[in-house]
Amino acid sequence: MGLILHHKSLGKVFEVRCLHIPVNDRTPFEGLVNFVENSVKNEHALSPNRPIYLIGDSFGGCLSLAVAARNPSVDLVLVLVNPATSFGNSQLQPFLPVLEALPDDIHTAVPYVLSFIMGDPVKMAMANVDDDLPPPRTLEEISKSLTSLLPLLSDFNDILPKDTLMWKLKLLKSGTAYANSRLHAVEAEVLMLASGKDNLLPSGEEADRLWTKLKNCRIRYFKDSGHTLLLEDGFNLLSVIKRTTIYRRSKQHDFVTDYLPPTKTDFRKHIDQDNRLFRLATSAVTLSTLESGRIVKGLAGVPDEGPVLLVGYHMLYGLELDPLYEAFLREKNVIVRGMAHPILFRSSENSRTELSRFDLLLSFGALPVSPVNLYRLFAKKSFVLLYPGGAREALHRKGEEYKLFWPDQPEFVRMAARFGATIVPFGVVGEDDLVELVLDYNDQTNIPFFREWLQNVNEDSIKLRENMEGEVSKQDFHFPVLLPKLPGRFYYLFGKPFETKEKKELLKDRESAREAYMQIKSEIEGIFSYLKTKREEDPYRGPRDFARRCWVAGVPSSTFLSLLTSADLHRGLSMKIRDSDGIRGILL
Template sequence: MATTAGACFFAAGSFQAFHPSPRRVAATTKTTARFAEMNVEGTRKGLRDYFEESKVMIKSDGGPPRWFSPLETGARSHDSPLLLFLPGIDGVGLGLVRHHYSLGKIFDIWCLHIPVKDRTSFAGLIKLVEKTVRSEVKHSPNRPIYLVGESLGACIALAVASCNPDVDLVLILANPATSFSKSQLQTVLPLLEVIPDHFHLSLRYVLSSMTGDLLKRVSGILVRGQTLQETVGGLCQDSVALPLYLSVLTDILPQETLIWKLQMLKTASTFVNARLHAVEAQTLILSSGRDQLLPSLEEGERLFHALPNGEIRRAGDSGHFLFLEDGIDLASAIKGSYFYRRGKYLDCVSDYVPLAPSEFNKLNLILSPVTLSTLEDGMIVRGLGGIPMEGPVLIVGYHMLLGIELIPLVCQFFIQRKIVLRGMAHPMLFVKLKDGRLLDSFPFDQIGIFGGVPVSAVNFYKLLSLKSHILLYPGGIREALHRKGEEYKLFWPEQSEFIRMAARFGAKIVPFGVVGEDDFGDVLLDYDDQIKIPFMKSIIEEFTNSVGNLRTETRGEVANQDLHFPMFLPKVPGRFYYYFGKPIETEGRKQELRDKGKAHELYLQVQDEIKKNIAFLKEKREKDPYRSVLSRLAYQAAHGVTSEIPTFEI
């Protein structure tokens, strides 16, 4: 058993021996220390690391395919599900090298390595993976097994799922090679077989497809908060290094191996397409818009409609080797699409994984939100010092247009106090529409990453039981989709049920106001305008009927839950202001607040506090010299990007 390239190799043919012994092979202290140093939180590997580690991996490359577990993935929790990575045509097994650290916190990761000279057939690879899956099911029968495959590996995952419908599998497929018959790769195969000189041209074609879109890489790096100098430096290193690694790619895919792998892709595509009807596993399809090897965008749509439990996410500017590109975070994609679970069924409350530093929205730096809170003695302070650390705590407030205050708010709680704020969100954000499509745009995935939970009495009870910090908007969709001239107007239902539930658990209630939506845009077409336009009216009705109403028993304004998206004209960005009032205690008031009258009095008190907080902020922001984004950018240019920007005097 040998340790190499930061990966622990299991002896050839020993994959049967994984259970019941521990899932990892110990490495030397020196090697472990080296990788601990390389993987400080926030650092990420890249193409250079993929090639450098691949060089070492293929030096001693005899024997059949085998599993290895990267050392960077040793910090997972005890109940982490198993993730099996199935590589593409390279076969090295390092395709997730950029994601080992983040995935390793939530999964037990095994990667499949297929040696360069190995000639195991597609059927043989299916049997190998299937045997491992069956073995692990016996070891952990109540946990799902994740199969993450790219290209060829995606075909293996689909084949295993089709042959094992009784096993709880979750498939993550990146640019599946099921489209081989429609790809340019099919034309490369006969040329390689008759024109040997075409080999290096083919490898250069593969190599060029690993870089993705340059503009997308630049914007992705900048959004993560790196300086322009760091961005240019990193891109230059990759651009200079890539041609130098043509020889490494030649070692990974010599001519005979490349021909073998292309022939296998042809076989795999035919086999899987004939068995798609048998795939019942939950499947997340990741499709690149600039895949030069396969028509992945079109194929993703086809698979999405063919698989009964499929979801799709599109990376429009990414190339074939999706997992090696900047701006792609697999752990975030899995969490954001609600595909991460530890048991047979998803529990949005207990399966949630707290934010990682890499998931902070760096636009937070541009927005520079102002947060004020109130201490127990009534003193107003900047920051969140007045928020109780011990839960349960209900953060109750006003919902701005389209909920644009949400992400900065959740970020501030985590950045300032390391508090995970769990938001209660409308079920429309969690359910499929009639055609099976989830709302799959970036903002909706962020709800999953930032801890959103569907509004329900059961979930509310669970969060209170876990002593969570819960973000609650009584005005719900009606406030978030309000009409022209209704900004900062509260639309609350008549019922005050959350008060009595809070008292049952002795939760503290923190009312808060927020302003700033009018600094970001003006509504052009609201619900009243859209409902008068026939085609827009039909869209609203179809969308509402597909999702369903949440408050069917509620009367008045709040009962109008027709789902639409207000059209607005963006402005030069202003600033968000949050003001959290003094916490209201319900501890010891359980009996008192069982009385509906008393509960309603407290309900109105919370509502009144929020209105006062909003009025306070609207007045105070007029005296903020840094309300405009231009003034804030000038301040950051002079004092540093991460410097705290001043505001009005409290």
């Protein structure tokens, strides 16, 4: 049943197979492993250069791991959803003898009770309700869906009669032991999806254990979900596969050809749920420059077709990225492929979150910065985002806001000229309104604990531009300590497009390329001055307008108050509550 909500979307990308075990089937665990193994080998023989994905849900996780352990030479990718390898620590384990001893008339209630332990019926009912319905209609549809779902849960008596249930539990016990004894032999790439409210298995703890046992394992954690994650509302398996970049068409993942852009549903979920408060806090203003030099609201001044190279300033931690990506998706229906530091693409990680910041960047097209990737993107007429200042700019020190750290060499101009790409310089201000830098790199190197930790972090890290002189070569990774400030706004200005199509001298004459490079850099510095002046004239900047935006968006007053409290207590701002009515009762 876990495939029901996902086969349509998965079918757009994969050739989907589903394993079904009939109620009366009594094939032992190794027999089931042989069955799956033969299917895998047949597929591998037909297409030896294509990876095979095994989606292992609960007991299927044991099967997937067993097949992978026995076939290390086959290119397998495992997606494990609350795998039953932790069955030995399950709450059901001590009840096996009791279940076996129950008389048939009492036993009929057991599968029905189990169905509620396995998942949240309300979340399962919501999975069939359209997200765009108004609240009254949504409540009505959930009620109908739940009413039709509950009788189906009672059908578990027919699906799992006593002898079948006991066989399944014994099968599960043997499968768990078999898979756990062979974890060391698993060479496959593994993505582990764990639920925080799994009442059937200790899936969170099991995810941590498997991460230490498996050679190439990543974890994503869904803290509010139950055991039947695949059947719950708001979960889309293909979206998870896309944003964790485990999708590939050959032995190695190709960030250019294997990229799967977010769907409209993915984008809407990101805007309305994952990124809602940040959007309200920054309330981005986007401006662009027409050919005539006139500055207009929106992206009308940016070309509609690629290849286009966006070159600009990197805020702390890349805070400017989300509104930029959203603006191009909304106005241009274009995915901007951002060039990022290769260290961010290390595959093995243990994330106790459902969606990491890096997942978000990947889903919106981030890929490792390299001349080869830039070349291939231009060849595909893509929109490319490049920060010449790189990590040094994104992890700048105190007092370095809106300062460019560019190398002396025109790294991108000649490549753009080779494909006739349009270069669009841009700047953004607002970082100083949103966060305050408390501990920068210099501060941390003066603290013994931080200094030793930074040395360990950077000892084996990937180094870029090591052979260059100046500040741009000093790109040691660290994590600046920030404090939130009163929300202001982000202001973007995309400068006048710089055409390279008819400028062959940029390819042949290095001095011409350098002049163009310095011209683009100078324009971005001018954009900073323009935006700083204009934002002082903005009547909709500051905490009062943030309060209005939260009120209009329906943000609960408790959430709003907690945001303001955490942001402003350290600045000594006083707040008074006139009434308990929410946003309207706040005086700043």
